[in-house]
Amino acid sequence: MAGKFAFDHPDDALRAIAEKLSIVGIEKSLATTCGGGRVFAEPVVADRDSPAADVSAMDGYAIRIGHLQGDAPVKVAGQAVPGSPPPSMPAEGVVQIFTGAIIPKGAEAVVKREDTIESGGVITFRDVALQTSLGENIRRAGENAAAGSQVIAAGKQMTAADRAVAINFSCFGSDFFMPVKVGVITTGDEVGIFLKDRPQPWQLQNSNQFALGGLLAQKPWIEHVSSDHCGDQKSALADAIAATLKTCDVILMTGGVSMGDYDYVPDVVREVGGDIVFHGLPIRPGKPILGAATNDGKLILGLPGNPVSATIGCRRMALPLIAKKSGQTSWLPRQAVVRLANPGDKTLPMHWMRLVRLTDHGTAEVIDSQGSGDLVSMSQSDGFVEVSPNNTDSHTDVPWPFYPW
Numbered sequence: 001m002a003g004k005f006a007f008d009h010p011d012d013a014l015r016a017i018a019e020k021l022s023i024v025g026i027e028k029s030l031a032t033t034c035g036g037g038r039v040f041a042e043p044v045v046a047d048r049d050s051p052a053a054d055v056s057a058m059d060g061y062a063i064r065i066g067h068l069q070g071d072a073p074v075k076v077a078g079q080a081v082p083g084s085p086p087p088s089m090p091a092e093g094v095v096q097i098f099t100g101a102i103i104p105k106g107a108e109a110v111v112k113r114e115d116t117i118e119s120g121g122v123i124t125f126r127d128v129a130l131q132t133s134l135g136e137n138i139r140r141a142g143e144n145a146a147a148g149s150q151v152i153a154a155g156k157q158m159t160a161a162d163r164a165v166a167i168n169f170s171c172f173g174s175d176f177f178m179p180v181k182v183g184v185i186t187t188g189d190e191v192g193i194f195l196k197d198r199p200q201p202w203q204l205q206n207s208n209q210f211a212l213g214g215l216l217a218q219k220p221w222i223e224h225v226s227s228d229h230c231g232d233q234k235s236a237l238a239d240a241i242a243a244t245l246k247t248c249d250v251i252l253m254t255g256g257v258s259m260g261d262y263d264y265v266p267d268v269v270r271e272v273g274g275d276i277v278f279h280g281l282p283i284r285p286g287k288p289i290l291g292a293a294t295n296d297g298k299l300i301l302g303l304p305g306n307p308v309s310a311t312i313g314c315r316r317m318a319l320p321l322i323a324k325k326s327g328q329t330s331w332l333p334r335q336a337v338v339r340l341a342n343p344g345d346k347t348l349p350m351h352w353m354r355l356v357r358l359t360d361h362g363t364a365e366v367i368d369s370q371g372s373g374d375l376v377s378m379s380q381s382d383g384f385v386e387v388s389p390n391n392t393d394s395h396t397d398v399p400w401p402f403y404p405w
């Protein structure tokens with residue numbers, strides 16, 4: 001135990017609960033082209049060398065190094081074009097070659113076209129070409145990857161670059177992890193979706209449902225299955241959690257996790273068999289957050305009801321844990337860092353999530369906020385930085401991890 005909190009650092013809390021989570025199942029042989037953003041459940045292996053043969057990196061002439069001695073014109077005795085098998089290297093003369101074409105057997109280098117003087121079937125080498133070394137401008141077979149080697153590891157989320165790699169190696173189908181099924185349950189008698197009648201002063205629109213839904217929708221490895229809302233009745237909440245556990249791998253809740261008389265979430269999570277790993281973390285906003293796992297490895301995360309706390313909590317804590325369940329091996333956040341233009345002198349004894357707007361590459365400004373109910377300032381931000389507890393360097397040039405929306 002770290003003081004009054006189970007963990008000192010949000011990442012330690014993530015690691016601890018992640019150990020209790022199961023990984024989703026596998027979908028066999030989906031088309032790779034449909035799998036953009038999904039998580040590979042098997043590695044991609046090179047079906048042949050890349051490049052498949054020695055190829056030219058330039059438009060020019062395939063030569064033997066011996067051609068570079070003397071300044072007499074040399075005959076262009078053949079042509080190597082992409083899309084055709086290579087000609088053989090003639091006993092005399094050079095072969096005109098184009099970028100990507102296979103190097104004729106016996107050629108030792110490629111001289112760029114602009115480093116020669118071309119005239120009617122012969123070339124002479126400019127001075128710069130005389131320095132050409134053995135193998136210059138030749139991409140060797142297998143230099144990117146050898147046939148049979150792993151080019152993409154299982155557990156990686158497929159990027160656009162991975163799509164290119166998979167298709168390059170003729171991997172048109174692969175096993176992928178199934179999307180993680182997530183159910184959202186918001187709570188609170190005051191919260192609703194008021195379409196026709198405007199909310200009364202004691203009521204408010206269910207913005208959390210839409211904030212969480214927006215973050216979940218960004219991830220192709222998540223299937224947002226349901227959004228339910230529960231009033232402040234313990235039995236209704238228990239029923240909603242039990243029903244959602246039947247259809248989902250993860251339940252994200254908002255509200256009802258702090259100290260109020262109607263904050264039933266911790267009790268109900270225990271009742272449905274949730275093993276509470278943390279309830280409260282040294283983070284602001286979001287301190288009352290609750291993390292639990294069921295005995296079959298499902299995740300129940302209770303986010304505080306305040307809109308900024310719920311949204312930041314979803315970004316900082318829920319998405320990595322869902323990533324873990326999705327089979328991703330690199331699920332723990334590794335964020336790019338930014339420096340703050342206007343950090344001020346204030347410190348907090350907590351990990352402080354500060355809303356920021358990016359102002360330049362690597363620089364951001366802190367946005368004025370009225371606190372965790374101020375969703376207007378949140379919408380003016382590009383995301384938040386996480387400042388260390390009791391940080392006395394905040395007014396200096398310290399870079400902080402940045403979490404974009």
Ligand SMILES: Nc1nc2c(c(=O)[nH]1)N[C@H]1C(S)=C(S)[C@@H](COP(=O)(O)OP(=O)(O)OC[C@H]3O[C@@H](n4cnc5c(N)ncnc54)[C@H](O)[C@@H]3O)O[C@H]1N2
Nearest residue numbers: 186188191206207208255256257258259263304305306309
């Ligand atoms: N005595 C204490 N009181 C509070 C503590 C504490 O430690 N001791 N912690 C405070 C902190 S920090 C937070 S954050 C809130 C979180 O409380 P809950 O998770 O129990 O959330 P609620 O009380 O249900 O709601 C808080 C706030 O957010 C509004 N809300 C709730 N759900 C939604 C929604 N779906 N969409 C938009 N807004 C929502 C709700 O109306 C309240 O205004 O507790 C502090 N109190």
Ligand code: MOO
Nearest residue numbers: 285286287309372
């Ligand atoms: O720490 Mo609570 O999550 O801000 O208002």
